[in-house]
Every structure is written in structure tokens, then in C-alpha cells.
Amino acid sequence: MNYEIIVSGFGGQGVLIFGEILSQGALKENKHTVWFPAYGPEQRGGTANCTIIIGDEEIASPISIDPDIVVALNQPSLDKFEPWLKKGGLLIINKTLTTRKPLRDDIKIIEIDALTLAREAGEERATNIVLLGRLLKEIPLLSVDTVKEVISVIFAHRGEKVIAANIKALNTGWNSGD
Amino acid sequence: MGEKVLIKGVEAIAESAIRAGCRMFFGYPITPQNETPEYMSRRLPQVEGIFLQAESEIAAINMVMGASAAGARVMTTTSSPGFSLMMEGMSYLVGMELPCVVANVVRGGPGLGNIAPAQSDYFQATKGGGHGDYKTIVFGPSTVQELVELTYHSFDLADKYRNPVVLLTDGALGQMMEPVIFPEMRKLNTLPEKPWALTGALNREKNIIMSFEMDPKILENINWELQKKFQKISEDEVKYEEYATDDAEFVIVAYGTIGRIAKSTVKALREENIPVGLIRPISLWPFPYGVITQLVPQVEAFMVVEMSAGQMVEDVRLAVGDRRPVFFYGRPGGMVPSPRDITEKVKQCLSMLLS
Numbered sequence: 001m002n003y004e005i006i007v008s009g010f011g012g013q014g015v016l017i018f019g020e021i022l023s024q025g026a027l028k029e030n031k032h033t034v035w036f037p038a039y040g041p042e043q044r045g046g047t048a049n050c051t052i053i054i055g056d057e058e059i060a061s062p063i064s065i066d067p068d069i070v071v072a073l074n075q076p077s078l079d080k081f082e083p084w085l086k087k088g089g090l091l092i093i094n095k096t097l098t099t100r101k102p103l104r105d106d107i108k109i110i111e112i113d114a115l116t117l118a119r120e121a122g123e124e125r126a127t128n129i130v131l132l133g134r135l136l137k138e139i140p141l142l143s144v145d146t147v148k149e150v151i152s153v154i155f156a157h158r159g160e161k162v163i164a165a166n167i168k169a170l171n172t173g174w175n176s177g178d
Numbered sequence: 179m180g181e182k183v184l185i186k187g188v189e190a191i192a193e194s195a196i197r198a199g200c201r202m203f204f205g206y207p208i209t210p211q212n213e214t215p216e217y218m219s220r221r222l223p224q225v226e227g228i229f230l231q232a233e234s235e236i237a238a239i240n241m242v243m244g245a246s247a248a249g250a251r252v253m254t255t256t257s258s259p260g261f262s263l264m265m266e267g268m269s270y271l272v273g274m275e276l277p278c279v280v281a282n283v284v285r286g287g288p289g290l291g292n293i294a295p296a297q298s299d300y301f302q303a304t305k306g307g308g309h310g311d312y313k314t315i316v317f318g319p320s321t322v323q324e325l326v327e328l329t330y331h332s333f334d335l336a337d338k339y340r341n342p343v344v345l346l347t348d349g350a351l352g353q354m355m356e357p358v359i360f361p362e363m364r365k366l367n368t369l370p371e372k373p374w375a376l377t378g379a380l381n382r383e384k385n386i387i388m389s390f391e392m393d394p395k396i397l398e399n400i401n402w403e404l405q406k407k408f409q410k411i412s413e414d415e416v417k418y419e420e421y422a423t424d425d426a427e428f429v430i431v432a433y434g435t436i437g438r439i440a441k442s443t444v445k446a447l448r449e450e451n452i453p454v455g456l457i458r459p460i461s462l463w464p465f466p467y468g469v470i471t472q473l474v475p476q477v478e479a480f481m482v483v484e485m486s487a488g489q490m491v492e493d494v495r496l497a498v499g500d501r502r503p504v505f506f507y508g509r510p511g512g513m514v515p516s517p518r519d520i521t522e523k524v525k526q527c528l529s530m531l532l533s
Binding site: 024027032033036037060 | 439
């Protein structure tokens with residue numbers, strides 16, 4: 001099957017790179033994948049989101065209107081994409097930046113204090129990676145080793161310290177389950 | 179064949195062009211295709227090519243003309259308003275029989291419009307666009323891999339027919355990343371010879387390249403020669419994909435981004451045992467009239483879906499004639515229909531047919 005994932009947040013929170021890590025990982029595991037950003041006159045602090053599709057079937061439409069997974073990094077994203085989720089889908093919320101509980105009772109909901117956890121892991125900019133870690137624990141879209149390899153490549157130009165911080169954040173997210 | 183890489187459509191155009199032997203790029207910035215010139219500006223110097231940012235699209239297409247006349251594999255990329263500015267140059271390029279590849283990453287129009295994906299430049303691209311009786315080959319790819327293959331192929335076709343080739347795509351395909359395999363890097367010494375090019379007339383007769391002829395009798399003949407070439411292209415270069423048409427009683431016709439979205443619709447309707455198929459034109463000119471005409475006896479109706487107010491639908495109606503209804507569903511202005519939107523429209527059309 002194919003999983004359709006929407007990742008959404010403020011510009012600058014790393015939602016596009018979240019998606020790119022998933023698609024690069026899918027490529028490494030020889031799965032079908034597409035990464036599709038909402039593009040427009042984007043700016044830091046505005047909203048950003050991307051759709052990622054991963055699976056073993058050819059991908060026809062790159063657009064998802066009823067995703068299996070939504071990762072919401074802020075309140076506007078929760079407001080916009082919670083209604084889109086497929087029944088029984090997974091909603092992962094960055095509780096640090098949301099102001100209300102989700103409304104639906106027909107989906108699985110995970111709320112984590114991702115920004116706080118990222119700070120504790122030593123890199124608050126890795127909030128996105130904390131959420132990615134938790135997502136991979138809930139649904140094994142890709143092996144964690146693959147994702148760590150991708151993180152090492154994508155952040156290579158930022159140096160070892162950034163790679164280590166992001167891998168730590170991934171582990172923190174993975175271990176954040178109850 | 180290399181390994182699979184994840185790349186954006188607009189960057190894939192650039193890499194594929196370089197692998198096809200393109201060593202010259204002239205362009206002017208416009209969203210949503212800026213990553214193409216950005217990529218070219220970085221990559222072309224590595225392969226001893228030339229990247230130049232022109233002062234306008236008009237300048238860019240005229241630089242393309244010069245490089246092409248000198249025998250280079252050359253391209254430019256732009257988006258709708260820039261493509262309009264290039265129309266005079268395109269007409270001259272055809273008149274002078276100069277090969278080049280031009281990608282139009284179409285955005286919402288008319289006028290400045292917006293930067294969202296659209297298909298509203300179909301008429302402009304497929305029916306000539308500039309002045310005079312002319313055609314350019316036009317491709318409408320629907321995946322990044324297909325964009326790569328068609329870009330590569332376009333350079334060969336442009337040289338083969340000494341005519342511009344247009345890649346008609348949009349920001350959805352341009353901005354998305356998909357895994358692709360790039361074709362091999364062409365060795366420049368394996369590219370076709372261009373004895374007509376302006377390379378310096380030492381020890382040979384001089385070549386003259388122009389689109390000017392005062393004598394109507396001669397210009398008429400030149401025109402008929404061009405038309406013969408277009409006729410030959412119409413016979414030999416048609417490309418399309420047929421999907422689930424074998425037993426289809428209702429056929430969707432859609433290209434590019436909508437072509438792939440409509441495929442999801444066909445899959446969903448087939449799960450409900452509704453016999454729907456898809457024709458996805460890949461060459462928009464020459465248009466695949468033949469395959470649509472052949473389907474008329476088995477099909478009850480056609481539906482054309484476009485991100486425009488209805489342009490390709492006219493070509494489908496030409497192929498179908500009065501023999502079957504041709505429905506249309508379009509979203510202009512940069513709106514992208516979802517698979518569910520298309521599914522609902524198909525069901526509406528089917529119920530209209532029953533009543």
C-alpha cells in the first residue's frame with residue numbers, strides 16, 4: 001500500500017526537510033515516493049506544508065486530500081489538516097505550539113511536547129526531527145537506520161555536531177512514547 | 179544508466195538537458211522555474227558550457243537564436259508571461275529552421291496571474307503562438323522521470339527537424355521531487371553534424387540563415403516546405419499513454435499533472451467496477467487524434483479534464499466529432515482538481531448519459 005503524509009507548520013520549522021528525509025529514505029529502500037511542497041510566495045513565519053507519498057505502488061496523484069498521517073507543528077496546521085485525515089488515520093501534534101485539543105474521535109492522536117524535548121536533546125531547531133522519530137515509532141514507514149543515514153547525508157554540510165544533535169532528537173522522539 | 183536520485187522537476191530539466199549535450203542556456207528569472215537557471219548557472223561551467231542571464235525574455239530567446247544558428251544545443255526556460263514575450267522569437271526560429279528547446283513552466287493567467295500550476299497556455303504552445311503558419315513540437319510530461327526523458331529526446335527531435343521543441347509543464351511537476359534515473363551523458367562528438375550552421379565560411383560556400391523573403395512566390399514555396407515537415411512530424415512523432423482503455427465505455431482525456439491525477443480517478447472507479455479508461459496525450463502537438471478516433475465505436479462518452487477553462491477539449495472534439503458527447507471539467511487560475519473532484523464529475527456525466 002501507499003502512505004500519504006502531510007507535514008505542516010510555520011516556515012522555518014523544517015517541514016519541507018522533514019518530508020525530504022522521508023522521501024530520500026524511501027528512495028534508499030527502493031520504494032515509490034513523491035515529495036510535493038505547497039509552493040507560493042512563502043516566507044519565514046508564514047505557513048508551509050508538504051505532501052509525501054511512500055509505498056510499494058506506482059504513485060498517480062501527487063496530491064493527497066485524505067492523508068493517512070498528518071504531522072502538525074503549529075495551531076494553524078492542526079486547524080487546517082485535522083479534518084482532512086482519513087478515518088483511522090494518525091495525527092501527530094507538536095503540543096508546544098498548539099492551543100487546543102484535536103476535535104475528532106475517529107483517528108489516532110499523539111500529542112508530544114516536541115519543542116521542549118528538542119531543547120532537552122540540545123537542539124531546539126530539531127523539533128521536526130523529534131516528531132519524525134515519534135512518527136517512525138508509530139508507523140514503521142522506513143527503518144530507523146535508513147533515516148539516520150539520510151540525516152547524516154542531508155546535514156553533512158552543517159558538520160558532525162548538527163548531525164549528532166539531529167540523531168539524538170530522532171532517538172528522543174522515538175523514545176517519547178508512553 | 180546511473181543510480182536513482184531524488185530531484186525536483188525543474189532541476190531535472192536542467193540536468194537532463196546537459197546530458198543531452200546542451201551547453202548553452204540563456205534565460206530570465208520567473209517563478210516557478212527559477213531552479214532551472216539556478217541549476218544551469220552552477221552546472222554549465224563544470225562542463226565548459228555557458229550560462230547567461232539575459233536582461234529580458236525577449237533578449238533570452240534572441241540569444242538562443244544566435245547560439246542555435248552557430249550550431250549549439252541550446253535551451254531556455256520560462257513561465258507563461260515570459261513565454262508570451264518569446265513568441266516573436268519562436269516564430270523567427272521556426273522561419274529560420276533553427277533547433278532549440280524551450281520549457282514553459284505554466285502558471286495561472288491571464289496577465290501576471292499567479293504562480294500556481296495551470297494548463298492555460300495550451301493554445302499558445304500547440305497552435306503556433308507567434309505570427310505566421312507554424313508549429314512547434316510540444317510535450318506535456320506527467321512525472322519527473324518522463325520530464326527527464328522528454329527533455330533528452332527533445333534535443334534530438336529539435337536537431338532532426340530543425341525546429342523548436344516546447345516542454346509544457348507546470349509548477350506542480352516542476353516543484354515536486356521524485357526518484358529518477360538520468361540517461362547517459364552524450365559525448366559532444368556523437369551529436370549530429372550541422373552543415374547549415376554559421377561556423378565560419380573558410381573553404382566552403384557561405385551559409386545564410388534568415389526568415390525573410392520578399393517574393394511571395396518563393397515564400398509560398400518555403401511555407402509549403404515547412405508544412406511538409408510539420409506533416410511528417412504529425413505522422414511520426416505522436417506519443418500518448420493508454421490506461422485501462424481495453425474495455426472502457428467512458429474515457430477521460432487529460433495530460434501532464436492532470437493526466438496523473440486522473441489516473442487515480444480511473445483506479446478508484448475501476449474498484450467500483452465502472453469501466454473507465456484514460457488517454458494521456460504526451461505529445462500535445464502533434465496531437466494523438468488517431469487513438470481517440472479509434473475508441474469512438476466502443477466508448478459512450480469522453481471527458482476532458484484540464485487546469486484551464488477548456489483548450490485541449492477542442493482537439494478531442496475534433497477527434498470525436500458529433501459521434502459521442504465530449505464533457506469538459508476544468509479549473510482555471512491555478513486550481514488543481516483532486517482525484518475525488520474528477521471522480522464526482524465522471525459520476526455526474528455517467529448519470530446524465532443514463533437520463
